[in-house]
Amino acid sequence: MTNPFQPPAVFHRWGHRLTATLVGLSLAATLAGCGSPEAPATQNSEDLPVVLTTFTVLADIAQNVAGDKLAVESITKVGAEIHGYEPTPQDIAKASKAQLILDNGLNLEAWFGQFVAEFEVPHVVLSDGIEVMDITEDADAGKPNPHAWMSPLNVQKYVANIRDAFIELDPDNREHYTNNAATYTAELQALQENLLAGLSGLTENERALVTCEGAFSYLARDVGLREKYIWAVNAEQQASPRQIVSVIEFVQENKVPAVFCESTVSDAPMQQVVQGSDAVFGGTLYVDSLSEADGPVPTYLDMIRHDSDVILEAMTGGTE
Template sequence: MLEDIAENVAGDRLRVDSITKVGAEIHGYEPTPRDVAKASEADLILDNGLNLEAWFGQFVESVDVPHVVVSDGVEVLDITEDANAGKPNPHAWMSALNAQIYVDNMVAAFSDLEPAYSAEFAENGEAYKRKLEELHQKMINKLDSLPDNERALVSCEGAFSYLARDSGLREKYIWPVNAEQQATPQQITSAIEFVKTNEVPAVFCESTVSDKPMQQVVRATDASFGGTLYVDSLSESDGPVPTYLDLIRHDADTIVAALTGGAE
């Protein structure tokens, strides 16, 4: 996602490359010697921050390259459960409003790197932010008609706290962070009880993890499986979310369609 956003801000003035590949599970990624060599040749490194890249601290110390945390300035939400309780929820980019802050940080960083093109970076950034605002407003407008009990977002990972906050949805998840692939019986039971109590019409899971735990929730309740959401990775170029804007649009449309019964 950061690569795609950065390319939109940079235009053709900078070369942007991502260390991680499409489909990678970002939380536990293990950098290769080639990654280190590639990064050491860069003029600038961007990272999300907020403990998303658990491996990143050691990685960035191994190369003598300045780096910028693109989530700086975001109003951080904390994880509220399990061993990670009290730590920042790192998935700030799942808010199109937060992504505007990412863009501003990139504009500033790129302008420092190449001052001659600062006006161009700023113009690119403003154009991209307008697209983000349009997506946000479209999602809000579509969700406005939902009754209170259906204004809930139930997912496998707690990756949607920022999106839920922006759109007035209550959030429920099976596990808070993708640190483990197997959900505990207690976590599944808690999700089932939430769905039943609130008569939630649909539930979701993310593309980088198995949806089997959530399918147990579906079988135990009246909820349907609303679809696959994208969080930690874009898809290949011929997939459903080849760009960050596509990711936000796809997730918003999937959530809205499932919770509203397909109503536009």
């Protein structure tokens, strides 16, 4: 049967069609009843075209634009560490049925190029068009910081890219995607304004965000915070003594009251910073993954609100 959602040639294309070996692997995995990664938004429906994203945050953003016209799923599961992810046979089976894949770009998904090399599946890079910030420290200095989605202002561009991709995929529902994108963009703008208002009362030393990973550069830029981190990207599993000492010195010199770590990595290195300084551990922040539906950050908007609330409460000692 002809696929009415066959994607047009304007999308980026990678590689060639699946080899017989990979198809066999996908079929075997499916017949074996292996579970597939959970989508954070809606239940898949067989009569809808499938859109895959590389991680749960992008899936939630895309679902807000798709509404009930597309089935949006995440390749990685809730809680997964995205940087060093290793695709599974179930991922291959899922991708073989997709009409479109959305990825972040900016070297975030190091595994992505190899993953799509065996497919003729179109993909769209959602960070295209943003003002890219470079990493400034460690071995990755000079490379683009991939965590652009941590700024609600940047995500407005992500939404525009998603809208355009969905219209290309399914032009009959142009008005649906356009309206959903406009509604969600307004929510993102309101979130940005609330962030600015909430953080406006912080003193100079409280306006320093110290985290395990350098994932907050875009957010810090757009809300007027300084940033310091132990490592630039979560590809590193061990923090070096030099990195720990550098953060301790920054915290002490700037009298930073609280420090933080992300949900997908161990906070042990940051606890060393706490032991070597006057700062307290302010709490866990979410960056690379949403939580389950009953968790603290089931959506992107919840994630930014949660991180903002945790930062504000820790910095002000709960007095705001």
